[in-house]
Amino acid sequence: MGRVRLSVPERREELLNAAVEQIEQRGASAVRIADVAAALGVSSALVLYHFSSKEQLVAAAFTHAADADLAHLRRILGRRTSALRRLRTAVRWYAPTGQAKGWRLWIEAWSVSLRDPALRDLSRGLDQQWKSALTEVIAEGAAAGEFRCDDPAAAAWRLTAFLDGLAVQMTSYAGTLSRAAMLQWTDDALARELGLDREALTATAR
Template sequence: MARVRLSVEERRAEMLRAAVEQIEARGVPAVRIADVATALGVSNALVLYHFSTKEKLVAAAFQYAAEGDLAQLRKLLGRRTTAVHRLRAAVRWYAPTGQAKGWRLWIEGWSAALRDPALREVTRGLDRQWKAALTEVIAEGVAAGEFRCPDPAAAAWRLTALLDGLAVQMTSYTGYTGSLARATMLEWTDEALARELGIDRASTAPPNPAPAPRRP
């Protein structure tokens, strides 16, 4: 069957999705242009036509993944509810036990960024934007009188540092004896958020949580 003809933008997006999958599966050092080409059933030359080098492909793949993460973050923080509940939704989504995917990808990225300046800029850019988004909503909550936080930027740094550290632990050691349970991880993130905002932990919970589905 003949392949569907894609636009340049569609073809690039297809390659970037494939590159992300290959990086997650193989790691940055081991992934090759040929792996991406094979996964899509195209030639190496076509991938190189769009990205010219493996380094440019990898950096673009991380940028693509970062844009998806940031879009979801902005969606959560843009909800029409209190700053507390928006922050809790964002922190729980970003937490290693939440719904955010790709922690293995980002751990790979942090490691490779130590030697790749282009990739370092991508990962630093995502980190800056994540912290800025949290800082903005924390400041909004302070201005609205929801809570007190003398330094929203410092609070955002501490929260992201905790989440990143938990992500490394969760991704690397899940399944081993002594590893933390998902419920414990989420409890810690709720406690950290409440502590940074100077409020009782119960205040971070949604006002009317949806009932848990019944088992058949």
């Protein structure tokens, strides 16, 4: 039986998903158009029809993965519940123990961004969207009196910096820290930013 004929948007999504997987496995520098094509059993010419170069494919793959995570983040933050509960759910999802897209992919993006100005601009823009979304819900909760935070933007920066750093450590040195410890540290960091003790955070945000 031949391959099912896909629409252009469906084919692009299939190619981007395969590219994300190949980048996670091989690294952005080593991955080739041929690797993505082979993973799907299609020709390299088909990949190049949709993405004119490896650089364009890699940038689109990073954007595709980030957009999926951002859409999920916004669904979490858009729930009809307290800002504190939404914030804790989002932070724990973003943490290395959560279900956000593989951290190996983002470490690759940061590494490549050091040498690729176009990808650096793309990565910076995506990162700012994360920070802006968290800033908004922190400001909402502070205004509602759920917790104290004089500078929501700074709190969002510190939280994401902490979680990014923890993710790099846990991706590079897997198994050195338990899931329970990471989640406790995540709650501790969030509680500090919101002027709460961890017991109050966990009790209120359940």
